[in-house]
Amino acid sequence: MESKKRLTSASGIPYSAHEDSMTVGQRGPILLQDFILHEKLAHFNRERIPERVVHAKGSGAYGTFTVTHDVSKYTRAKVFNTVGKQTPVFLRFSTVGGERGSADTERDPRGFAVKFYTEDGNWDLVGNNTPVFFVKDPKKFPDFIHTQKRDPFTNCKSATMMWDFWSLNPESLHQVLILMSDRGTPYSYRHMHGFGSHTFSFINNRDERVWVKFHFKTLQGIKNFTSAEAQEKRGQDPDWAQRDLVEAIERGDFPRWALKIQVMTQEEANDFRWNPFDVTKVWPQGDFPLIDVGVLELNENPDNYFAHVEQAAFAPAHVPDGISYSPDRMLQGRILAYTDAQRYRLGANYEQIPVNRCPFMVSNYQRDGAMRIDGNGGAAVNYFPNSFDHIEAARNYTEPAMELGSSVAGWFDRNAEGENDHYTQPGNLFRLMSPTEKANTVANIVDAMSGISGPRREEIVNRQLCHWFRADLNLGIAIAKGLSIDLEKAMAHA
Template sequence: MDSKKKLTTSWGAPVGDNQNSITAGSRGPTLIQDVHLLEKLAHFNRERVPERVVHAKGAGAHGYFEVTNDVSKYTKADFLSKVGKRTPMFARFSTVAGENGSADSVRDPRGFALKFYTEEGNYDLVGNNTPVFFIRDAIKFPDFIHTQKRHPKTHLKNPNAVWDFWSLSPESLHQVTILMSDRGIPATFRHMHGFGSHTFKWVNQDGDGVWIKYHIKTQQGIKNLTEEVGTKIAGENPDYHTEDLFNAIEKGDYPEWKVYVQIMPLEDADTYKWDPFDVTKVWSQKDYPLIEVGKMVLDRNPENYFAEVEQATFSPGALVPGIDVSPDKMLQGRLFAYADAHRYRVGANHNALPINRPKNEVNTYQRDGQMRFDDNGGGSSYYEPNSLGGPEETEEAKQAAYPVSGVAESVGYDHNDHYTQAGDLYRLMDEGERERTVQNIVGAMMPVESDDIKLRQIQHFYKADPEFGEKVAKGLGLSVPQEAR
């Protein structure tokens, strides 16, 4: 018996000839009736979904999350309910600014996106390898990302735009300092921490809440690359981080992280020295120490990169009962922007794809849309409320209420000290790291054509720490402006 698999069309019909088009005679022309040719070419034209605007280049793996400490008094989230409970998960790591074919080992933050397939639906934790971000209001995000992309005329990266924006956005200073430090180029995805970055809210069975921040600590140890080594690897093996993650898991060297939270009582938000919802700031671990939650282990590579890593979609709005959002203005914008990007890039039914599909039963009144590949709800009720026994809301799954007040207007945060934490970070570095950080900044700013932009940015470094500003200015052949002194 012939055990060969038959080549078929996408609708399952066997293909008679996959080497020659149907033509009018040996010379042609080609006939439009060759539906296999038409399908093959049409599908080929559509093989690349639009790449992500940010985080385009990435790698991913499957694994599990296991609770190692009882946190049930803080949250009713089922997957965190008891010690020893395991939840399957998928992780995607990425650079931020580069295109899909860009190098892994560039100086850039790293995306750290986690999808937990819980029994109450998928929970996505969409963070970075840094605890803060460049901006704190989502209205600035498109402008910021434009500065990281290519100039519309030259189609080249544009340091003028990068540093012009940063110098006019002093809230970016903390993240810029991290980016230009030794932490700016992780050695591998396995050797970096992850952070939820934003403030979230945990709510327990009694409806009591706390503010929390996630810290995901690598158990492989922190390792980074110097600028010189990162540049060398980028030229020799631009897929270095992707390859490292795949090979480590393939040989059984499963990377592991411990997950912690900082917990802040709700009332502290009104009195803490930093606005706890400002994503450009951290909470002191002396004030709110780390509390262990569990561990995550990645132990299985994807079988197909496109189906799993490329089509994986994450949104900070993918929440489960017991985990809510905060008034963080950057997070509030991401709740819309991420899911909307997936609806555009992958399609309205992206959550029905195998990599994104929840493990539990899904019951919605959403119908139709491109790429609807299940039974589309069949003939069941398709509106709500209805008297036909359709799915109904679960009142206890509502997000916990919190009071709001004030005038509806375009207004910023009350706290505008963008220098103390950046300066504290600089002073925490040893002398060698301070020197390397300054060298990285000088190298990145050298191509900037405008001295006004350089001087404006130097003032920010100086206000964070006078030595910081003086050394950057000296490296650029400039002097710290008198007004900064």
């Protein structure tokens, strides 16, 4: 028979009165000295850590990544150094714009964040289910997210805010078109691709650098809801994607993705039609074919959602030796922003939380801060260099300089000549769609733009229509007809 456990305070002190407060007599006032009452209420008040500003609602699971192909000519990263090698991973999926209580089937991009627990430290590959993004400079990000959240006056979501921003920022068009297609409402997390989205770099044993993009291809097959199906599911089961993931893993139907990469040399980058570091653009796979790397499998549900999924913290800054950054402006901004967000949300020592902790040795001079749980370095010195410990800088892990030509630091127009083609790729994407996909995408755009209201409605609609026309004439005409816009005026505006 299992032995009973004693009820204790958080400090381990046993107590008996868990349901009744200490009072002066049967009906008298409560005494200040009832510490258990204080502890219960104070902890309850703090049970909700600040939710993520974006990607607030998510699902996650543990699994493994297995190398299936040799890519050592591109990278010395140990996670890839042997065919057959397995690395533990944690993957968190999420919606982007909604709060923690929002529905899983909202029209929204989906976060796809993977933490690889490698022997050279944790690698966080933090992307989405789309290969591009809405903006390409981090200064634009807070403004963009404000338009996806709630109107400061009505506290409701606003189509006017969203389309006003998008119509004023045509760099968003590629991602907006994907969002308005059926890919904007995935059937489940298991049935969608994942992307690193940004351009990163690989460094090999000869200190040679190539540019790289990461693609996770679902082995379950792509499956999407139509707009009507997604809306119906929101009412039936707002937690559909969470439930689907948990139940699939519980029944042994482990979801899997094939990791593939695209590789571009510096010479190819110099001659590429678009800026290869622009996250609103893709690298055409006909020019830069996918290269097989390995398979990621999710096979273990966390035993406690808060401990693992809610406290999971990812940051694109976390890259091990052999993997590095690029001049991608959005990536550069995220290197700072994500770690800062986690320190605000979870505290300075968030990387000591089990789901975030590196399973291998960690040695540094960080000390103190809330929730320090690793002994805080004991009696060891807390500065470097010093004459007492034997921690040495890992000079054999030095990264080669990033060749950027004769460029200088400054503030440059992100949409200057040569950086302002926002239309070719979205137009190509639309023309690749099947007739049914085109019809669904147009219907979704018309439905979404129909929510634009207020005195600037005509201005916003016409401005956005101008972008659709520039991407593809037939797309613009179909949207204008759907919105009951006078085609002659719309064409004149275009």
